[in-house]
Amino acid sequence: MIRVDRSIVLQVVNFVALVFLLFRFLFKPVVKALDRRSQLIKGELQKIAEEKETLEKMKQSLLEEKKNLKEEYVRTIDQARLEAAKIKEEIVREAFEEGEKIRKEYEKRAKKEVEKLFSTMKEEMVNVAEEVIKKFLQSQITPEIQTQIIANMFEEAMKQLEAVMEVGHGQRND
Amino acid sequence: MEELFNPQVFFYFLGLPVTKTVVSTWIVMAFLVILSWFITRRMNPVPTRLQNIVELFVEAIINLIEGMSPGNGRKFLPLVGSLALFIGTASIAHLVPGLKAPTSDFNTAFALALVVFFAVPFYGIAMRGVRGYFREYVSPSPILLPFHIISEITRTFSLALRLFGNILGEEIIIGIFFLLSPLFVPIPMMLFSVFTGVIQAYIFTILTVVYISAAVEVHEG
Numbered sequence: 190m191i192r193v194d195r196s197i198v199l200q201v202v203n204f205v206a207l208v209f210l211l212f213r214f215l216f217k218p219v220v221k222a223l224d225r226r227s228q229l230i231k232g233e234l235q236k237i238a239e240e241k242e243t244l245e246k247m248k249q250s251l252l253e254e255k256k257n258l259k260e261e262y263v264r265t266i267d268q269a270r271l272e273a274a275k276i277k278e279e280i281v282r283e284a285f286e287e288g289e290k291i292r293k294e295y296e297k298r299a300k301k302e303v304e305k306l307f308s309t310m311k312e313e314m315v316n317v318a319e320e321v322i323k324k325f326l327q328s329q330i331t332p333e334i335q336t337q338i339i340a341n342m343f344e345e346a347m348k349q350l351e352a353v354m355e356v357g358h359g360q361r362n363d
Numbered sequence: 364m365e366e367l368f369n370p371q372v373f374f375y376f377l378g379l380p381v382t383k384t385v386v387s388t389w390i391v392m393a394f395l396v397i398l399s400w401f402i403t404r405r406m407n408p409v410p411t412r413l414q415n416i417v418e419l420f421v422e423a424i425i426n427l428i429e430g431m432s433p434g435n436g437r438k439f440l441p442l443v444g445s446l447a448l449f450i451g452t453a454s455i456a457h458l459v460p461g462l463k464a465p466t467s468d469f470n471t472a473f474a475l476a477l478v479v480f481f482a483v484p485f486y487g488i489a490m491r492g493v494r495g496y497f498r499e500y501v502s503p504s505p506i507l508l509p510f511h512i513i514s515e516i517t518r519t520f521s522l523a524l525r526l527f528g529n530i531l532g533e534e535i536i537i538g539i540f541f542l543l544s545p546l547f548v549p550i551p552m553m554l555f556s557v558f559t560g561v562i563q564a565y566i567f568t569i570l571t572v573v574y575i576s577a578a579v580e581v582h583e584g
Contacts, residue, residue, distance in 0.1 A: 191469045191527075192369065196380050200388060200465075200474035207392050207449055212441040215399035215448075219421045220437060222406040222414075229408065 306353040310346065317342050370468055384468035391453050391465060420444075427569065432576035435490075439575055442482055446475065447568040454530050454560030457537075458553055466563070467530040469523065476523035479571045480515065487578030496578065522570060529563050 321338055370382040402413045410418055424444045425436035432439070450466055457464035465471040487496035500511045533556045540549040 193470060193473060194380060194382075195378070196382050196385055197470040197474050197477070199376070199379050199381065199385050200471045201477055203385070203388050203392060204445070204449065204474060204478055207395065208441050208445040210392070210396045211399060211445045211448065214396055215403060215417070216421060216441050216444055218403035218406055219417055220440070222403075222408075222410075223418060223422070226408060 302356075303353060310350060310353070313349075314342075314346055317346070370463060382468070382470075383463050384465050384471055387456055387463045388453065388465040388471065390462060391449065391456050395448055395452060420448075424568075428572050428576075431572050432579060435576070435579060439486070439572065442478075443568055443572055443575075446479075446571055447564050450475070450526065450567050451561055451564035454533075454563055455557050457534055458556065464530050464534060464560075466526055466560075467534045469527045472527035472530075473520075473523040475526070475567070476519045479522060479574060480519040482571075483515070483574050483578045486575050490579040491581060495581070499578075518570075518574065522567060526563055526567055529559060533559050 321342060325335060325338075370384045372380045372382050373386060374381050399417075402417050406414060421440070421444065424447060425440055428439045428443060429436040453465040453471070454467075455464070456462045457467065466475075484496060487499075500508050533552075537549050537552050537556060540552050
């Protein structure tokens, strides 16, 4: 038969005591440990989030730097190309000027040579004419022979003149 | 069989009978407290196997309470957790030779139910105030006051009798099996009693959480 006796009081007291004892020796330390771990995990997660943020910032900064460097590189290359083009232009211009100067110098020299040749020719012709006159005067030369001699001499002089002219033209082309 | 209903009285303490049930209760209590102390004496940030089991249990109880009464998991943990641990352990104490399952004694089951009976208004008043808590007894109409009171009393008896009946029934069946074939036949039944003990602990615990949650819950209107 079910019977309720005074031991129920002891059982109530026992259970209340057990609640306090388990709170002291079990629940409190376990909850504390769970909280501590939770805090630790939260702290670690926060640290990771902060580190992630820092890394993200670093990444952004590096990307920015990379972009700047690329721009700098492109700018430098463009500038270098421009400068190279300028230098090239300068060199070509200088070379052209130098060439022009050399050409003018040679032209001048050729002109001088031609003038010198002309004067030499003139002297030669005078000499030849003197010779012809001398010979004409020394021997009796018929008018036909005289004409023939003068024509021959004139032809020879013309050939020499043409040769001189050709030499002068060749020098100018060089 | 008489021993099951009228446990042996060892001595009297302040006029109160110290029965075999009370002694078994003390042994169960000592076991639980020493085991708790042993496990929690050094709590590691990386839990050991035993610490893991204990943490799992505590978290399960907190989650059970939070599921029914959000935000109160830690407030009810000492009472609810102690009930679960004590009933679970006490219900299988009879498997240890010489011990009696304290919960198979109606005095223990009723004592636990009485604790719940007083814990409900305790938490209710603590969280809602005297007026707020007792208003529930006269709502939606004061006519319902006696029914509310009867409900409180009957559910306390129902809690006690359910626990007591199941554990006593288990003990009686195992006792009968022992009488019929003492060698191997009772073993499956004894293993089954472990399962029954855990189930009874769970039922008692969850009902306690339900009663306390209902008491602390603020009803609109």
